[in-house]
Amino acid sequence: LCWAGVCGGIPDPRQRESLIQQEASRQTGGTVLLTEAEQRLSALLHKLKQQEVEGPQFPPAMHFFKALPLIQRSPVFSLLQKMPKGAALHIHDFAIVGVDWLVKNVTYRPHCYICFTTTQSVRFLFSAKKPNSHPKCSPWVLLQTLRGKVDNTTNLDTSLMQNLTLFTDDPVAAYPSQDIVWSRFEETFMAVIGLVTHAPVFKDYFYEGLRQFYMDNVMYLELRALLPMTYELDGSMHDRAWSLKAYQDVARQFVTEHPDFLGARVIYTVHRGLNLSEAKAIVEEAMQLQKKFPEFMAGFDLVGREDRGRPLWYFREALSLPAELGVTLPYFFHAGETDWEGTDVDENILDALLFNTTRIGHGFALARHPLAKELSRKRGVAVEVCPISNQVLKLVSDLRNHPAAVLMSEGHPMVVSSDDPATFGATGLSYDFYEAFVGLGGMNAHLGTLKELAINSIRYSSLSPQLKDKALALWQRKWDKFISENSQ
């Protein structure tokens, strides 16, 4: 009749305490042993978090665009910014740098043309001479010329920035539905692409991205990258391999200049809008790139809105090619970024695992897939949790209800990442760590949780065992410094 302390009406307080402890030990970081200094910092974090819980507004329950100023004033957030967070494992190539840098730096470079689309957006192009008109866009005009004509360049720059991000003061009104927020999301991408595919900007952008993550105390990136063709001022083009090589060169240069940074690897991504034969060609190209850049390329993924794209199973013949040929092409699939349980898209979760994915991007639907969840856990396939992205793209409003809160309470393999921070008005990883720590984790999450999340980002990275050891040692030095500086 008795089981785990439950006998029938008179609980034993000691058994109660033991059950609470047992449950607490299951959560992410639940078995991490903390030093005395760490325990002091953990107690401080607990106290600060309690104050946010008791405050008049609780940021994780609010839309991130509304919560942002509150988070920036949060002492929990400022500790998280200083904390060495390890690696950013789920971020996309053209949304890692704050859009103010794009406008203030890139659009002020010479030869930058702009046109205004019929959809109230903009397109950019660098060109030595005036380019041919773009369909559904006004004639191209040099930004330098335009800035000379307007009264207030600050206003112009602000409006340019608004075209490059989803960030807005009134997200509820601006994005009433998932369709609308996704179409605006894709629109920001179209506005950015002309800037960042200009070959010199392509390199500078990545360098600046590394710098912004480095400043946010992130030490290694795995970048999901479309590797588009890039162009020069004279219109000449570079191929995918050039892009990959450019990233590699920039990462090496950055590491040389910042020896406490570990570098980056690239997950080659392609939009899921393609058909099967296109997918086969792309997978073959991916295998070639993987062979050519075995150290720098981490693997392959499909991107774009899952709910509207083709499911992984549709691509099965393409995705089986590497295994059939005995070629290594690690997968890092986006899967289960959906509220639609029981649809084809929802099955991506299982299919990602069947195709031997290394990690699961988002895995928002995983908690509702008990068998896939067991598979993911037993095989150590970590979920890349991106809370702000899921909220902005309208999968969940109050982040306390994010399904990864369940995964966290079970200690499911997971890492925290930021997906497209620039598009969401964030930078680096700290904002998503805040949401994960305060919102998803609730009062149960403590410094051990944060420590395990940071270590997870190295453990579940695509790095070789040797590089993982190196990364962990580097991270541990940073961590010890962080603890000693913040545990007075």
Add this chain to the structure above:
Amino acid sequence: LCWAGVCGGIPDPRQRESLIQQEASRQTGGTVLLTEAEQRLSALLHKLKQQEVEGPQFPPAMHFFKALPLIQRSPVFSLLQKMPKGAALHIHDFAIVGVDWLVKNVTYRPHCYICFTTTQSVRFLFSAKKPNSHPKCSPWVLLQTLRGKVDNTTNLDTSLMQNLTLFTDDPVAAYPSQDIVWSRFEETFMAVIGLVTHAPVFKDYFYEGLRQFYMDNVMYLELRALLPMTYELDGSMHDRAWSLKAYQDVARQFVTEHPDFLGARVIYTVHRGLNLSEAKAIVEEAMQLQKKFPEFMAGFDLVGREDRGRPLWYFREALSLPAELGVTLPYFFHAGETDWEGTDVDENILDALLFNTTRIGHGFALARHPLAKELSRKRGVAVEVCPISNQVLKLVSDLRNHPAAVLMSEGHPMVVSSDDPATFGATGLSYDFYEAFVGLGGMNAHLGTLKELAINSIRYSSLSPQLKDKALALWQRKWDKFISENSQ
């Protein structure tokens, strides 16, 4: 290297199918065998649900007050209305009858006085002579007199109804926070209480409640009841035992008049605002009532907003009394009706189990308590899921993110109930069944899910084994009729 069909890159389609089937079999109703006729109806439901998923607006993703007219037009809903749903196991005494009945029937009875509070609400009182003024309320006026003076009694009646329910056209504006919606919720209760504690109304209200659930194809109720003192026109009062006896008499009368209805039992509830010594006295009173009405009284519970009330552990000395005395007093605790993970309130989940609760009311937080979840499952302690209540009281907005969706995917013991349907503008159980079937269950939930939920409501009821058998036999006859009439 291979586990459950995952080997490394080339999934076997047959194994994939088997994994999908295995996972599907785990969900609520996943192992229910359907007859051919049931399979036809299940296929129809699947098709109709698919149409709702593909429609421009998806009711479970919307606030119930906005979704209501869409749900009323839904062919899925109309099938769920006809479906024999078994028992309503989580409903509260004074929110089971549509407020139109209260206004159109009860307030038109003679001797009904009204006053208008300083908080823009109303109070009612039946009295043979004009009663003394109520604090913070206008002088009492006979409704009959008032109706004679106003131009438009329809407008008056509409405004009265608005005081008795939370239902409104613009819930986002009306209830910006959980504090506000809870205070309005308690305000509706204060407005209703003067009507329903008038002794004759008390009986009629319960009769009408049974009738409305019966009309919604519910065959048995377990009513959480405050058992307040009731009053007569001359101001004389009846005690708690009178209220319990009155419910018993009404239930018996209703069963006599409707032989295919099984009746009701009462869970005596008290507001959690009391202190420990008050709680001890109440638990003693509950034991006496339980002894006096062993057949009709099911047990005991604490009600009121968990997030603001005292946790179960505070009441441990009171709640241990029955076990210490060797007296049977089954508990049916509300627990985990909160978004605040890791707080004292959140521990109610575990404490409810430690105090040997028979079911868990709401258990919204259960999915984030892996150990308590195992306890609940192994001990067959069902969760009473009330989706609309949780949405209206602002625990979750999009019901696809309701944590019971996770529990459902795991086949956790659960029943669906409606908490306070009248306050939320609903009736009976069908609306909550709709949200559970379409929202929480997604495209995975099928007729087997519904069948198991209905059977669960009998299996997890407080009925004796003999009465459960009787109830199941009665339900099965209704079910067979429902299937034969709707599987053409």
